[in-house]
Amino acid sequence: MGRINGVTAHETTVSECRQYVERRVPFHTTNKQLFGYWCTSGVYAVFSYGQHWPLFVYEPTTSKWFANEDKYGTTTSKHHGKAHPFHVTPIRLSCTAMKKLVAQGYTALAEWRITDNDMEQRAELLAGLRGEAA
Numbered sequence: 179m180g181r182i183n184g185v186t187a188h189e190t191t192v193s194e195c196r197q198y199v200e201r202r203v204p205f206h207t208t209n210k211q212l213f214g215y216w217c218t219s220g221v222y223a224v225f226s227y228g229q230h231w232p233l234f235v236y237e238p239t240t241s242k243w244f245a246n247e248d249k250y251g252t253t254t255s256k257h258h259g260k261a262h263p264f265h266v267t268p269i270r271l272s273c274t275a276m277k278k279l280v281a282q283g284y285t286a287l288a289e290w291r292i293t294d295n296d297m298e299q300r301a302e303l304l305a306g307l308r309g310e311a312a
Contacts, residue, residue: 182206182213183229192260199224200263202236212257219283226250226257232276233258234268237284243268246276 180189187204190197192212198205199214202222206213214224214234222236231254235244245268250258262268271279279287 180206180210182210183215185215187213187215192257195261196263199234199261211253212261214261217280219279219281219286221280221283223280224261226254229280230277231273232280233261234263235276235279237279239284244271244276244279245269246273247271248273 180187182204185204187206188198189208190205192207195205195207195212195214202214202216204213204215211227212225214222216222220238222238223232224234225231226233231246231250233246233254236242237244243263243266245262246258247270275287275290278290
């Protein structure tokens with residue numbers, strides 16, 4: 179056992195982390211480069227190399243998983259493959275949207291994606307609706 183972001187968490191390896199992700203149990207790898215925990219916004223999030231890069235987020239009111247669709251390096255790709263919950267097809271979001279979900283929860287994400295007047299965010303939403311990269 180160790181601590182990550184002030185939360186008691188199980189210590190595991192990258193190869194063994196999926197069992198914690200699927201059960202939504204706080205964990206961190208031995209080197210703390212991959213970790214997951216329940217956030218104050220009420221979501222369970224899995225991060226690679228810090229809170230700036232959420233890989234997966236579970237939102238309990240909708241029972242949905244979300245995945246970061248932005249490009250990342252070799253090691254983070256390995257983290258993504260090892261932490262991906264089995265038998266789940268997550269909803270793909272940009273890293274920016276994932277961070278919003280982690281910080282403020284699902285309702286804030288939905289409001290941001292639908293009503294925010296910021297042109298960059300509006301362009302991201304429209305690109306996502308068309309299936310394009312923003």
